[in-house]
Amino acid sequence: MSGRRDGVSTDAAQNGPAGTVPAAAIVARPLGALIALPLRLLDAPMRALQRTIGERRMPYVFLAPNAAFFGVFVFLPIAINLWFSVTGGPALFLSERPYVGAGQYGYLFECGSFLDPNSCREDHFWRGVANTAKFTLFQVVAMVAFSLITAVVLNMKIRARGFFRAVYFFPVLLSPVVVALIWKWILQRDGLLNAAITSLGGQKILFFVDPGWAMFWAVLVSVWAHMGFYTLILLAGLQAIPADLYEAAEMDATPRWRVFRRITLPMLWPNMVVVIVLALIKGVQTFDEVFVLTGGGPGTATLMVVQYIYETAFSNQVQNFGLAAAASCVLGVVLFGLTLAQLAASRRRAT
Amino acid sequence: MADLKLVGITKSYGGLAVIHGIDLAVRDGEFVVFVGPSGCGKSTLLRIIAGLEEVTGGDILIDGVSVTRLPASDRGLAMVFQSYALYPHMSVRKNMGFALENMRLPVAEIASRVERAASMLQLTPYLERKPKALSGGQRQRVAIGRAIVRDPKIFLFDEPLSNLDAELRVATRKELAALHAEIGSTMIYVTHDQVEAMTLADRIVVLRAGRIEQTGTPLDLYNRPANLFVAGFIGSPRMNTLPATVVTAGPDGGMMLAGREIAAAVPDTLKPGDAVTLGIRPEHLATVIPGDAGRSQASDLTVTVDLAEQLGSETYLYAQTADGNPVTIRQAGQITITRGNRIDLLIQRDALHVFNSAGLRVAQSATETLG
Known part of the structure; x- marks a missing residue:
């Protein structure tokens, strides 16, 4: 029925x-x-x-x-790039370029000491390498620290949590050039920040003239622009930690700091590895936002490897495609290594 | 080791009250089981005792000292979670020793306590393993071990057996009973399974919708359920409940049951014409076998069998009365009765429960004193 x-x-x-x-x-x-x-x-x-x-x-x-x-x-450009890196001369067409073997690489690596860019034949490349290394190191450390703190706070029961989660993610959606322009507007000689400093009775700081400040702001802007993405990864990791573990820890009379160190951090570690490796890869690739923000200056204080490659190939008076291609290959090998590390890390996470 | 007292505990989430004034005293060394259907507030009450939930009103006293405002970590209680909540990245040894490390006990003391608990729970071979390399039953024992090593004032168990398969559940139930006998601590245990409650408890607290329905020893509750809810909840298969009307009150009274007047002691507090509900446990119904000597005796109830379940040692008959009320009969031994058969039943008079129209037990002064 x-x-x-x-x-x-x-x-x-x-x-x-x-x-x-x-x-x-x-x-x-x-x-x-x-x-x-x-x-x-x-x-x-x-x-x-x-x-x-x-x-x-x-x-x-x-x-x-x-x-x-x-x-x-994808594959054809890689092959062409490889071929460019073993040929010389200013010609654009491959058929007109003389084969020079490892000559471009030899030129790149001609150094008195690899620790001192000034002792190198192609000192701008090595300056770029040193700057990129410095930038990446600071950026990764700051990125992990800031995104971890942000994720932990955003995981708490705070007011307007959804709003704040969205706000911290918004910069990720912006174009890097827009990010750099916004910050340039804040940081330039007569920018917003200096206006605030002078109104408080301070002296104007020329952020883009001092090499230390320029690097500081390059790192900070990059962290600001990308941390939303990493915060999201860590937040997902935090939410995957079962709530009853924290209750068990509470019953076990665990002090707060110890809960974080002995439960949260170990449980979050797989996500942390992903964040660290991804931030490393992105750091090594950094170009657009720093280029727009500082132009690599003052002098070569914030010149990154990718900017060196771009300028060597396209914007210098003498366009040296061969040398730029060789530098690209070197960079490619480094990124390939980092990507393998990331794959290994995420595979370990899966098991 | 400690006693616990709950005074007027209330809890509401926003405007929604889930616990409505619970008063309860748990003696030192007692094994108390909170039982009730899901959503009755039993887990919430346990979490309130643990300190994982704040009370809205009332007072919690441990050894006479109020702990209502103390955080969970300062109450000195241990809890075994339904999900076990083992730290997945730590070995069994670390899991069990974690709370002791928090207490800053010497390393040697931690090691000896962990090893003592591990041998008590047969976990010694697994001390260096991670939880994921253990079976469900072993994880359960680690969770219990984590509580034991701390030597807590009170053990709290939140449905600890519900993630185990049936066989393991029975085995672990016995181990828990043995554990309580061995260490003699106060234990509070939450379950929705009345069999667990009956077998483990010194005293059962039956909860429904945030209120205590009845408190008592397992047999108290079985023999003298205070109301229809407890009557239906305790005992498996469920107690039969049939509507009846009082004809005459008194020890030699009578009631109309399914269109037939039966002789039974009717409490004096009832008047002729009162509607009551009769509670009859399935084992207190006897079939009158046709052609038997009992044939001469008038039967109390005639039912039509819908289903017979043969368990070998006993037989469950699922039947219904002429007016459509379901009746379950439990008979010892093997009885072959097929669907559609009409059988006559006799009710064991001293095991008859009478509930008034409000669903409350009406005292059978004569039989109450017997039990």
Whole structure:
């Protein structure tokens, strides 16, 4: 009897929307037919193809378009870059470039001491390496520290938590150039910050003239722009820690700091590794926001490796594609190593 | 070792009251079980005692000292969680020693306490393992061990057996009973399983919707349920409840049950015409076998069998009366009765429970004193 009643109710349920369906169908049906048309036209040749090459080889047919795309826009440029790095001269076309073997690499690595950029033949490259290393080190440490604190606070039961979670993530959505321009507006000689300092009776600070300040702000702006992303990763990790562990710790009379050190941190460690490695990779790649903010200056105080590559290849008077390509390859090897480390870390996390 | 006293405990979340004034005294060394259906507030009450939830009103006293405003960490209690809540990144040894490290006990003292608890719980071979390398039962024992090493004033258990399979649950239940006998600490145990409550408790507290329905020893509750809720909750299969009407009150009174007048002692507080509910446990119904000597005796109730469950040692008959009320009958031995058969039943008079229209037990002065 209940079965019959169910039957009646489903009929009623179908009757309800039935009145509204035609309206949508008027648009949807012809549209669907239109989209299906080219696929139908494709159907016959695909079937013919399958008959000739066999079902087993069909997956490669489907993979081909994407493989071609990747080949043209990823693998081919890598190959061309490799070839550029072993040729010399100002010519753009590969056929006109003389082969120089490891000459470009030799030139890059011609150094009295690798610790002193001034002793190197190509001192700007090594200055870029040193700056990038310094920048990455400070940036990773600050990034992990700030995003960890932010994540822990945002994981607490605070007022307007959703609002703050959104606010800390917003900078991630901004274009790096926009980020740099905003901060430039704050930090320049007559910027917002100096206006605040002078109104409090202080002396103007020329942030972009002092090398220390320039590097400081480069790191800080970069942390500000990206920490939302890392905070999100850590927040997800924090939320994955079961609440009853904290209750057990409370019953065990664990002091707060010890709860953080002995329970939160170890449980969060897999996420921390991901954050550290990702921040390292992003740090080594840093270019746009620092370039717009400081232009690599003062002098070469905030010149990064990627900026060196860009300038060597495209913006110097003499465009040295070979040298830039060689530097790119060196950078590529470093990033490849870091990526392997990240993969290893995330695989350990999965097990 | 300690006693516990709850005085007028209330708890509400926002405007929603979930605990409505609980008064309870737990003696030193007593094993008390909070039992009730889900949502009755039993876990909340345990968490209030633990200090994981704040009370809205009332007072919690341990050994006569109010701990109501003390945080969980200062109450000196230990809790075994339903999920065990073991620290997954620590070995069994570290898990059990963690609280002792917090107390800044000497390393040797920690080691000896952990090893003593581990041998008591047969965990010694697993001390260096991580929780994920243990079976469910072993994890459960680690959680108990973590409580034991601290030598807490009171042990709190929050449905500790619900994540174990049936067989292991029975085994662990016995171990818990043995543990209580061995260390003799005060224990408070929350469960929704009345069998666990019956087998483990010195005293059972039956809760419903944030109120205590009845407190008493397992057999008290079984033999003299204070109301229909407790009557239905304690005992498996459930007590049968059938509507009846008083015909005459008094020791030689009578009641109308399913269209038939039966002779039974009716409490004097009831008047003729009063609607009552009769509670009859399934084992207190006897079938009158046709052609038996008892045939001459008038039966109390005639039912139609819907289903017979043969357990070998006993048989459960699920039947219904002429007016459609379900009746469960538990018979010793093996009885073959097929669906649709009508059988006559006799009610064991001294085990008859009478509840008034408000669902409260009506004292059967004559039989109450017997039990």
